[in-house]
Amino acid sequence: MRTSTTSRRHLAESRGALGGAASGVPGDAHPTNVDKRTVLSLRSATLAYGDRVLWKNLNLQVKAGEFIAVLGPNGTGKTSLLRAILGQQRLTSGTVELLGEPVRHGSRSIGYIPQQKLIEQGTPLRAKDLVTLGVTGHRWGLPFTPKAVRQHVDEVIASVGATAFANVPIATLSGGEQQRIRVGQAIASNPALLLCDEPLSSLDLNHQRVVSDLIDDRRKALDAAVVFVTHDVNPILDKVDRVLYLAGGRFRIGTPDEVLRSEVLSYMYGTPIEVIRTRGRVAVLGAPEGYGVHNHLEHHVDEGRRH
């Protein structure tokens, strides 16, 4: 049985998960939530490109059903973290395990939802073909799709609300419709872990809600863990159990209330940062030039002040 959001939050808080910086304090040193399956485990994980250390001594255990948001400015290594979990990027040191085994490239236990990018006109694939690819993987191209697979694909397509456009060339669909299909493709193999790389970027507010609800529904239905990279936590704030915040070569892990605080982010950025909560949204003000984020959040604060 799944725990409620409140009790899951409580569990996350009781883990005392806040901590971890480039200086080496581990983030998740004492996970006590032993009643749930550990899906993803990073231990003393460090990634450097040459002399440039993106993150160091990162410890993170993610349980089945847990929703983790990965936040931080451009270039801090969020996508590199996903690549390491996907087995596409070797760690400089430390380990990353999926369901107790070292990660390997092409694992069927991971569903990956990439950034929203419009598919080129003329691409011959139908929505249904893309979801079938999520089931058959490397066996794509077989002349014959077994009936059981076809039935499963239909169920997945129905679960993401895409039945009406299942047979339409995907390039002709809207951005929101295409992103539904990508969610369908990612969940088609019933993955234990869903990795989402800014899946809401360039979607309008309505479709951000639709797609984030879809991911969350699938998380609940599959008891899947979710690691969700985003520049704006607000569309998913009500779903997030814990945040991994990367900035300035440092990281912090904890509940949104623990991490999204002025004193925590000021320390990480090395400059005064103001975190404001308004109308259930979070705004981060004062990130230094060059960090390239959060300007859009200031917009939300302005909106709040106008009303």
Ligand SMILES: Nc1ncnc2c1ncn2[C@@H]1O[C@H](COP(=O)(O)OP(=O)(O)OP(=O)(O)O)[C@@H](O)[C@H]1O
């Ligand atoms: N294979 C690589 N070799 C060298 N440097 C790399 C490599 N991959 C990424 N980088 C660099 O590492 C840094 C982190 O990149 P990454 O894409 O992980 O950041 P990010 O936090 O996802 O950024 P954004 O928010 O802009 O998408 C960037 O400066 C990038 O140029």
